[in-house]
Amino acid sequence: VTRPRPRGLPPEDELVARLTSVLGTRRRDVLLGIGDDAAVVKPGEGPLAVTTDVLVEDVDFRSDADPRRLGRKALTVNVSDLAAMGATPLYAVVSLALPREADPAWFEAFAQGVRSAANDYGVAVVGGDLSAASVVFVSVCAIGRASEKGALTRTGARPRDAIYVSGTLGAASAGLALLEAGYRLHDDGVSGPRGRRVAAARAAELARLVRHQVDPRAMVELGRMLADGGLASSAIDVSDGLARDLHRLCRASGAAAVIDASQLPVDSGLALLPELTGFDPRSAALYGGEDFGLLFTVPKRHLAAVDRLSSRFALRRIGEMTAGSTVTLAGDGRSALLPEAGFDHFSGESRPAAASPKTRRTRA
Amino acid sequence: VTRPRPRGLPPEDELVARLTSVLGTRRRDVLLGIGDDAAVVKPGEGPLAVTTDVLVEDVDFRSDADPRRLGRKALTVNVSDLAAMGATPLYAVVSLALPREADPAWFEAFAQGVRSAANDYGVAVVGGDLSAASVVFVSVCAIGRASEKGALTRTGARPRDAIYVSGTLGAASAGLALLEAGYRLHDDGVSGPRGRRVAAARAAELARLVRHQVDPRAMVELGRMLADGGLASSAIDVSDGLARDLHRLCRASGAAAVIDASQLPVDSGLALLPELTGFDPRSAALYGGEDFGLLFTVPKRHLAAVDRLSSRFALRRIGEMTAGSTVTLAGDGRSALLPEAGFDHFSGESRPAAASPKTRRTRA
Numbered sequence A, B: 001v002t003r004p005r006p007r008g009l010p011p012e013d014e015l016v017a018r019l020t021s022v023l024g025t026r027r028r029d030v031l032l033g034i035g036d037d038a039a040v041v042k043p044g045e046g047p048l049a050v051t052t053d054v055l056v057e058d059v060d061f062r063s064d065a066d067p068r069r070l071g072r073k074a075l076t077v078n079v080s081d082l083a084a085m086g087a088t089p090l091y092a093v094v095s096l097a098l099p100r101e102a103d104p105a106w107f108e109a110f111a112q113g114v115r116s117a118a119n120d121y122g123v124a125v126v127g128g129d130l131s132a133a134s135v136v137f138v139s140v141c142a143i144g145r146a147s148e149k150g151a152l153t154r155t156g157a158r159p160r161d162a163i164y165v166s167g168t169l170g171a172a173s174a175g176l177a178l179l180e181a182g183y184r185l186h187d188d189g190v191s192g193p194r195g196r197r198v199a200a201a202r203a204a205e206l207a208r209l210v211r212h213q214v215d216p217r218a219m220v221e222l223g224r225m226l227a228d229g230g231l232a233s234s235a236i237d238v239s240d241g242l243a244r245d246l247h248r249l250c251r252a253s254g255a256a257a258v259i260d261a262s263q264l265p266v267d268s269g270l271a272l273l274p275e276l277t278g279f280d281p282r283s284a285a286l287y288g289g290e291d292f293g294l295l296f297t298v299p300k301r302h303l304a305a306v307d308r309l310s311s312r313f314a315l316r317r318i319g320e321m322t323a324g325s326t327v328t329l330a331g332d333g334r335s336a337l338l339p340e341a342g343f344d345h346f347s348g349e350s351r352p353a354a355a356s357p358k359t360r361r362t363r364a
Helices: A012-023 A067-084 A104-121 A171-180 A200-214 A220-228 A242-253 A268-272 A281-287 A300-307 B012-023 B067-084 B104-121 B171-180 B200-214 B220-228 B242-253 B268-272 B281-287 B300-307
Strands: A030-032 A039-041 A048-056 A088-098 A124-132 A137-145 A162-166 A184-186 A189-191 A234-237 A256-260 A294-298 A315-322 A327-331 A334-337 B030-032 B039-041 B048-056 B088-098 B124-132 B137-145 B162-166 B184-186 B189-191 B234-237 B256-260 B294-298 B315-322 B327-331 B334-337
Touching (some): A039 A124, A048 A067, A048 B137, A067 A088, A067 A104, A067 A137, A067 A234, A088 A220, A088 B048, A088 B137, A137 B048, A137 B088, A162 A300, A171 A268, A171 A281, A184 A200, A189 A200, A200 A268, A220 A294, A234 A242, A242 A256, A242 A281, A242 A294, A242 A327, A300 A315, B012 B104, B012 B124, B030 B124, B039 B088, B048 B067, B067 B104, B067 B220, B067 B234, B088 B104, B088 B220, B104 B124, B162 B300, B171 B200, B171 B268, B171 B281, B184 B200, B189 B200, B200 B268, B220 B294, B234 B242, B242 B256, B242 B281, B242 B294, B242 B327, B268 B281
Parallel strands (some): A048 B124, A256 A327, B088 B124, B256 B327
Antiparallel strands (some): A030 A039, A048 A137, A048 B039, A162 A315, A184 A189, A234 A294, A327 A334, B030 B039, B088 B137, B162 B294, B184 B189, B234 B294, B327 B334
16 A cells, blocks of 8 residues: 655656666667666677766746757757767666655656657666755756777867858857846747747747757767768767857867857857847857767868868867967957857856846756 | 857867767776767676666755765766676766856766766766756666676566565655754864754764765676676665565565564664654665665575575575565564555655655755
């Protein structure tokens, strides 16, 4: 006889059983999945890529985040790290801490979201751990197979290499600004502040921007093609903004970069946001995080091969590596140093004034 | 020119650089360590064991926990999961969320603790992630090499197998009770509530109990010998108390267990705690978590081989598997069902009244 529980989550072992049911996999390379002290997997020979990313409520995502999308995003940001190495995702484990009084439906939707992204990227979720906490924490560790041609690191960029970025810039940042302004994503579209209807002509575009923020895509196929083809000399995923991530790449490679401002693929939707006071599209494109495109460098001899991938992966050549250690933004006959600004969990300093409508510290 | 920061943590990239310096490794199987989007490792062929364990402030450890020991414990509890599978630890990644205003010395001590445990167990810490949070949150994912003879799972126990446990029971629980009562561990011993001195004759024993709680050991060598020798039919580490973990093992194996109460290796120090009102040694041994010994089952044909390991690993034969699905505690001519109680992060129910001096929900 089980005593009725007033509300909140069931005991830990019941939650684990639920995860086993939602996330269970029958893949041959998974010898033992969720439910024992550890999983046992058989990835075969060759190097593996291993990464971990943590998301914290009120810091990395909003408290009202949709749990299914949160589950998807927690897995996806890890897969994005593997993509930036040119690795193919294989396995993940998921740690989750959440309040005891949480709604079991929240937990279920989160698990379904993890499952959904795992299916998208061919990831077997083989284990996890649960704990209680006053705010929600999600930590994922993802393991992938590195390319036989070697991993795409941040350290290989050389002067004269071309700099590319995939996708557009600033959309995730715009999506966050819309959420902060009260816009909400629904199954059938988007609503404005205080539940206001949004004109049909703009609804699809606004929904797209919010979706960039809450449900990003990882560029696995692009990373794999760059690595397997030996096309890129370095790569990083744009998680903390183009400026900060390019600075990181330059520092790791011991080189400098010059970006052509006219070539920045500023998302076309960013110009359509007059309701967001102070939102500057170009600053969002430079300093706004979480676009999760790949930023990579290409030696001259591989330019033609990479340009053949351009339309498939929405690639844009935005500049060139040079000798030195600075990052320069050039355009309109002028050039200026691009500051190393963007998202930092511990910085007390705000983003550059124009980068964001508010100097928040919350990302999503 | 760097502007002076008022206090709190430096920017994220500086913290990562510090981690790289403290945790960096030169092992040949680590092709790329901390600092890129992912690590790249080359574990060679054969199955791998993967586990993750999360520790949350105020739930899994006390806010005044020594950061070095916390770092050690976060790694060790993961290594213990690998040990319970009979796997040999290879790699770990560490996610840490902590308040922005945290003392950089706390961060440094935590990293040194992770390093220290990693050295103890031959683990290369190859990556991690940082975020901000109102409470400290640590999540580790550890990867090990599974035994060629197969992993020790929870599912293989059969009726007539003998049940063993390594080490003593209840010491970690007693250590927690001492901490809650105000005892504190120092480099040179232990102090009592409100800083009172502790009689020299008892100081070493009290310090040992507290150390069991804050600085546990993982039974890697024992797990490996059981797996490589094909000696154990099942295994689990005692993290949430003998009763709960034995119930888990029985449920996974589809079998029952009878425990001989007179054979329980109740820690000898537990009888020496008259200052802890209501602390019952036998309940602590049955329901107190975090002893991190291995609980395992042995088919009759391997009893002699396991008994030869007894003194080296402080093994005790405590009972036998039977048909059915219950866990029975027998002794003094009586027997009674052992309830499935012990630690559960989400249970609103308290531990059995006698199990713990208080019905807290905090573990360590």
